[in-house]
Amino acid sequence: MTDTLHITCPACQAKNRIPAAKLAARPTCGACKAQLFPDAPFELDEAKLNKHLKNDDIPLLVDFWAHWCGPCRMMAPMFAEASKQMLPKVRFAKLDTEQHQTVGSRFQIRGIPLIILFDKGKEVARQPGATDARGIVSWVRQHVKG
Template structure:
């Protein structure tokens, strides 16, 4: 990994260059001031999803979910724990497929919850079904190797 990575702000869409050494400190967007990588799950809309999945240089794990899905709601606290564990090494985000069915179709989501890991604009792995935090973390680390 280089000495800095680009991260898309989920709020304003601005691309930010963040020094790798500062990732664990919870960097903020240079434009709007919102957190970029604070160990919390990011809620994505369509614009933020496309910008982050294509432009982020830090691993991005997206949970494709819906509010009516029981397993999705059950996994939410585990996903949040995984986000905290992976702080500084990966960002975790959620996209509501009920609100954004076009993205679910485009990304070939066939069941939810579905976790898709993106690294530098490429999908590198998928995980289906509700999972505990430890399995989510292991999935990300397994795809990133020594980088996670």
Template structure:
């Protein structure tokens, strides 16, 4: 019996069932036909955040950031590089705290950048401060 995972499309935010054996095949969304994994962080809004958190059966690493934050801007390339290394075993996403202050408040984000790792819809780990790509990957793998 083949096992599968529910993966939410980073483009149309609809859930897709993907056989675990095919996670590395860079599957396509059954709704919008976009790639389910493209090695880039997914921008989440209040409208799409809960759908990803509640429906995706992959660990989700969320970078809470703001455009005015120097360390956030400095870490952005490292976070993108970590996405290329961690997908498809984890989804990396970004939440702009300036555009989504309610999400920042909901998760008690007090300083940025803050990385929050979710599994099965629950927060399992948190790291504050800029990190390089290798440190992000190592940290996620140590928790997952």
């Protein structure tokens, strides 16, 4: 791991440089002072997703979902619980595929819920279907180094 990591703020999208040794200290954004590692998954749209994929040195797990999807709604609290367990090694986000349909075709999403793990802008792995918190954490640990 490098000494300094780039992390996009989930609130204002500012690019932050954070010393790796300070990750566990719950760093805040230099621009807006929001938590860089919020307690719950943060919402993305396509533009925000692009910024995180382009700039971030921390792996990002995205839950692709829609409000009408029952399994998506059932998995939401489990995804949030898994996010608390994985911070600061992985950040968790959600993207509503109903509101941002171009993302669905871009990532060839055929069904939801679907979680995709990205590292330094590249897709590392994907897991379709609803999964509990323990399953999410275990799956992420299989694919994230360190």
